[in-house]
Amino acid sequence: MRAVVISAHGGPDVLKIEERPDPEPGPGEVRVRILAMALNHLDIWIRAGVPGVKYPLPIIPGCDGSGTIDKLGPGVTRLDVGAPVVLAPGLSCGVCDQCSRGDDHLCRYYGILGEHRDGTCADFVIVPKANVLPKPENLSFEEAAAIPLPFLTAWHMLIARANVRPGETVLVHAAGSSVSSAAIQIAAFRGARVIATAGSDEKLVRAAELGAESGINYTKQDFAEAVRRLTEKRGVDVIVDHIGQDTWAKNIQSLAKGGRLVICGNTSGREGITSLPHLFFKNLSLLGSTMGSRGELFEILRLTEREELFPVIHQVLPLGRIAEGHRLLEERRVFGRVVLVPW
Numbered sequence: 001m002r003a004v005v006i007s008a009h010g011g012p013d014v015l016k017i018e019e020r021p022d023p024e025p026g027p028g029e030v031r032v033r034i035l036a037m038a039l040n041h042l043d044i045w046i047r048a049g050v051p052g053v054k055y056p057l058p059i060i061p062g063c064d065g066s067g068t069i070d071k072l073g074p075g076v077t078r079l080d081v082g083a084p085v086v087l088a089p090g091l092s093c094g095v096c097d098q099c100s101r102g103d104d105h106l107c108r109y110y111g112i113l114g115e116h117r118d119g120t121c122a123d124f125v126i127v128p129k130a131n132v133l134p135k136p137e138n139l140s141f142e143e144a145a146a147i148p149l150p151f152l153t154a155w156h157m158l159i160a161r162a163n164v165r166p167g168e169t170v171l172v173h174a175a176g177s178s179v180s181s182a183a184i185q186i187a188a189f190r191g192a193r194v195i196a197t198a199g200s201d202e203k204l205v206r207a208a209e210l211g212a213e214s215g216i217n218y219t220k221q222d223f224a225e226a227v228r229r230l231t232e233k234r235g236v237d238v239i240v241d242h243i244g245q246d247t248w249a250k251n252i253q254s255l256a257k258g259g260r261l262v263i264c265g266n267t268s269g270r271e272g273i274t275s276l277p278h279l280f281f282k283n284l285s286l287l288g289s290t291m292g293s294r295g296e297l298f299e300i301l302r303l304t305e306r307e308e309l310f311p312v313i314h315q316v317l318p319l320g321r322i323a324e325g326h327r328l329l330e331e332r333r334v335f336g337r338v339v340l341v342p343w
Contacts, residue, residue, distance in 0.1 A: 001019070001020055001021070001022050001023075001122055001123035001124050002017060002018070002019060002020075002122065002123050002319075002343065003017070003018055003019075003020050003060045003118075003121065003122035003123070004016070004017055004018075004060060004061060004062070004121040004122065004319065004322055005017075005018045005020075005058050005059070005060055006046065006047055006057060006058060006059055006060075006061055007057055007058040008057065009047065009048055009049030009055075009057075010047070010048070010049075011047075011048070012047070012322075012323035012324075012326045012327055013323065014047060015047065015061075015322050015323050015326065017320065020122070022123075022124055023118075023124055023125075023126045024071075024073075024126075025071055025072065025073030025076075025126050026073050026074070026126075027073055027074045027075050028073060028074075028075055028076060028128060028129050029073040029076070029126050029127065029128055029129065030069055030071070030072055030073060030076060030079060030126070030127055030128075030129055030131075030132050031069075031070045031071040031072075031073075031124050031125070031126055032065070032067045032068065032069060032070060032085060032087065032124065032125050032126075032127060032132065033067045033068050033069075033070040033123065033124055034065045034066075034067040034120050034121075034122060034123060034124065034125055034342065035066060035067040035068065035141040035341065035342065036065065036066050036067070036140075036141040036142045036144065036145035036339055036340070036341050037062045037064060037065040037066075037119075037120040037121055037145055037319070037339070037340045037341075038063075038064040038065075038145045038146045038149075038178075038337045038338065038339045038340070039322075039325050039326065039329060039337065039338045039339075039340065040063050040064065040149050040150070040178065041177070041178075041265070041267065041329060042063055042112070042114070042115060042149075043061045043062065043063065043114065043326065043329075044326055044329055044330060046059070046061055046114065046115055047061065047326065055115065056116065056117070059114070059115075059117075059118060059119070060114065060118035060119050060120075060121055060122050060125075061114045061119050061121050062113065062114040062119030062120030062121035062122070062125075063089040063112055063113050063114045063115065063119055063120070063148075063149050064087065064089055064113075064120060064145050064146070064147075064148050064149050065086075065087045065113075065119075065120030065125060065145055066084070066085065066086045066087065066135055066141045066142075066144040066145040067084075067085065067141065068082055068083065068084055068085065069081050069082060069083045069085055069132065070124060073129075076129050079129065079132060083134070084134070084135040084141070085132045085133060085134060085135055086133050086134075086135045086136075086144040086145070086147065086148060086301065087113065087120065087125070087127055087131055087132065087133070087148065088130070088131040088132075088133055088148060088294050088297050089112050089113045089114075089131075089148050089149045089152075089291075090104060090105055090110060090111075090112060090131075090152075090291050090292075090293075090294065091109075091110065091111040091112065091113065091116060091117065091128065091131070092104035092105070092107035092109060092110050092111075093107055093108070093109045094128070094130060096108060096109075102293055102295050103293055104293050104294055105156070105290065105291045105292055105293050110291075112149075112291070113125070113127065113131075120145075121319060121322065121340070123342065130294065131294075133294075133297065133298065133301060134301075136301055136304050136305040137305070138304075138305055138307065139304060139305075139311070141341075142313060142316055142339045142341065143311040143313065144311075145337075145339055146178075146311035146312065146313050146336070146337040146339055147300065147301065147304060147311050148297060148300075149178075149291075150177075150178035150179045150181070150182045150337070151182040151186075151297075151300045151304075151309065152291060152292040152296060152297050152300060153179050153182070153264055153289070153290075153291060153292065154179050154180070154182035154183035154186050154240070155182070155186055155292055155296050155299075155300055156289055156291065156292030156293075156296060157179075157183065157240055157262045157264055157287075157289045158170070158183060158186050158187055158190065158238070158240065158262070159186070159190070159296075160289075160292065160296065161260075161262050161287045161288075161289045162238045162240075162260045162262045162287060163260075164187055164190050164192050164237070164238050165190070165191075165192070165237075166190060166191030166192065167191060167192070167193075168192045168193070168237035168238060169192065169193045169194075169195065169231060169236045169237050169238075169256075170183075170187040170192045170193070170194050170195070170236060170237065170238045170239070170240065171195045171196075171197070171223075171227060171236040171238070171239045171240070171254060172184050172187065172194060172195070172196045172197070172207075172212070172239075172240045173197050173223075173239070173240065173241050173242070173243050173247055174197065174198065174199075174242065174243060175196040175197060175198040175203055175204065175206070175207035175210075175212065175215070175335075176198055176199075176203045176206070176207075176332065176334060176335040176336070177242065177334075178312070178336055178337050179240075179242055179264065179265075180196070180240065180242075181206075181207075181210060181312040181335065181336050182309070182312075183240045184196055184207055184210045184211050184212050185210050185211055185309050185310065186309065187211070187238075187240075188210070188211030188212075189211075189303070189308055189309065192237075192238070193213050193214075194211055194212040194213055194214075195212065195213065195214045195215070195216065195227065195230060195236065196208075196212035196214070196215050196216070197215070197216045197217075197218050197223050198215065198216075198217060198218070199217070199218060199219050199332065200217065200219070201215075201217055203335055204216075204217060206335050210310075210312070214230050216230075222250075223247075223250060223254070224250035224253050224254050227254040228254070231256070234256050235253075235254055235255050235256035235257075235259060236254055236255060236256060236259060237255075237256055237258070237259050237260070238259065238260050238261075238262065239251050239254065239255060239259070239260075239261045239262070240262060241261065241262070241263045241264075242263065242264045242265030242266070242267060243265070243266070243267055243268045244263065244265065244266030244267060244268050244269055244270065244272060245266060245268045245269025245270065245271050245272060246268035246269065247268070248271075248272035248273065248274070249272070249273055249274075249275070252274060252275060252278050252279070252284065253278070255282065255284050256282075257282045257283055258282070258283050258284075259282065259284055259285070260284070260285040260286075260287055261284065261285070261286050261287065262287040262288075262289050263286075263287070263288060263289065264288075264289045264290060274286070311336075311337065312335065312336030312337060313336055313337050313339055314328070314334045314335050314336045314337060314338055315328070315334075315338055315339070316338075316339045316340075316341060317338065317339070317340055317341075318340065318341060318342070318343050319340045319341065319342055319343050320343050321340075322340060325338040325340060
């Protein structure tokens with residue numbers, strides 16, 4: 001098979017296309033022929049490297065993918081060769097107490113496709129049976145590949161962690177990112193008022209189409225001052241953030257009493273200085289969130305099948321142009337997902 005392989009950290013030029021033997025599924029595993037895959041910011045971290053984190057190089061990247069079942073490993077039942085599927089990106093042991101409770105994302109051995117084992121940027125990928133989910137019939141393979149990781153992340157942030165309620169006000173940072181474009185839809189679906197930030201007026205127009213009632217161009221105005229004005233000094237109930245250091249202090253300022261800040265990443269830096277009086281006098285909650293359970297992904301896919309939630313695709317490229325896709329993400333020239341199709 002053909003595969004994109006990262007053998008050393010660096011720029012987009014380290015993404016090499018190689019010929020590899022077709023992988024064989026082991027007991028309880030499934031081989032999926034990949035027909036579409038979507039890029040995530042996680043792919044950039046794995047390619048570029050993160051200080052203090054060791055990735056299992058060489059590795060085939062790719063967290064999200066869709067395709068058809070190509071071969072079943074020993075002991076796999078209730079699945080059919082040729083069936084169209086979408087892949088759950090999270091990997092877990094399946095037998096611990098957390099997995100048994102349905103909290104597989106909290107498994108001690110949790111991992112992600114394309115980060116902890118070979119991923120979807122290839123003709124074939126091997127996954128555990130539990131990671132193969134039926135593709136919604138109304139979605140193309142490209143659309144299906146655009147759903148799992150960002151929607152799962154945003155759903156877990158808003159529903160499981162922040163418990164957003166109808167009538168609340170939610171601030172979603174960096175509306176053009178895949179997680180944020182999903183979060184805008186999910187918050188609006190739950191009946192919340194959404195305020196979105198973005199670095200261009202064009203992205204704010206797109207955010208409004210997804211359900212944002214108000215937009216803040218952070219290159220033109222201070223988002224904390226804008227939130228204060230838009231909420232008549234009250235603040236917002238929930239903030240969805242994956243920027244981290246650059247937004248942290250003003251996030252705390254922007255929360256209403258009883259507000260919740262939920263964060264899933266730190267693209268601008270690892271440190272956040274918190275005013276402790278703000279924290280306890282305003283009864284604030286600071287919530288970390290990573291991924292979500294497979295059960296949550298099933299619910300998300302049902303909502304996409306009912307056309308309550310929609311994948312957001314910026315551009316579709318052949319896999320041979322994966323380096324171009326990485327550059328688009330790094331240069332923030334994307335609204336939603338960059339999806340790759342075979343060669």
